[in-house]
Amino acid sequence: AVVSTQSTGKYIHKGPPSRTNTSSTLSSIPECSQNAAHKFGFVNRSTQSISRRKSLRPWKRRLAILDSANLSVFKVETVESLIPISSIIDIQVDQKRVFGKNVIVIRTDDNREHFFQAASESDLNEWMVRLESLTNL
Secondary structure, three states: OEEEOOOOOOEEEOOOOOOOOHHHHHHOOOHHHHHHOOEEEEEEEEEEEOOOOOOOOOOEEEEEEEOOOEEEEEEOOEEEEEEEHHHEEEEEEOOOOOOOOOEEEEEEOOOEEEEEEOOOHHHHHHHHHHHHHHHOO
16 A cells, blocks of 8 residues: 655555556555545556666566656655656657557656556556646646
8 A cells, every 4th residue: 555644745655566456456545645646556667877878677567656746656665766747857658669568758857767668558648648737748
């Protein structure tokens, strides 16, 4: 489950996400977190440095939560990364499928690219709509 702390506004991930039954894990997110989140769900994630352009790091399954301030990426019991919405300078869909199917490429002002692979094309489209509305890109 993912919970939002009232005092800090941060999310805490309790326990590993289920790879086979995501609906029961997602439905266990408290209502306060669901209301604060613009989008949440499981994605496959990888990163690379824009300047180095070497091969991608291995894909890892993560829980992503998009709220008005951050795109939070969770692994077991810790926040793996926090991408401030204000740091996002470009969002694109990998149309050529260089990095795989249903992949969103997010570029940040720290010269990094973050790759998120959605479960389906409709999930990809929903992530794009939400990200674009928050970043005004």
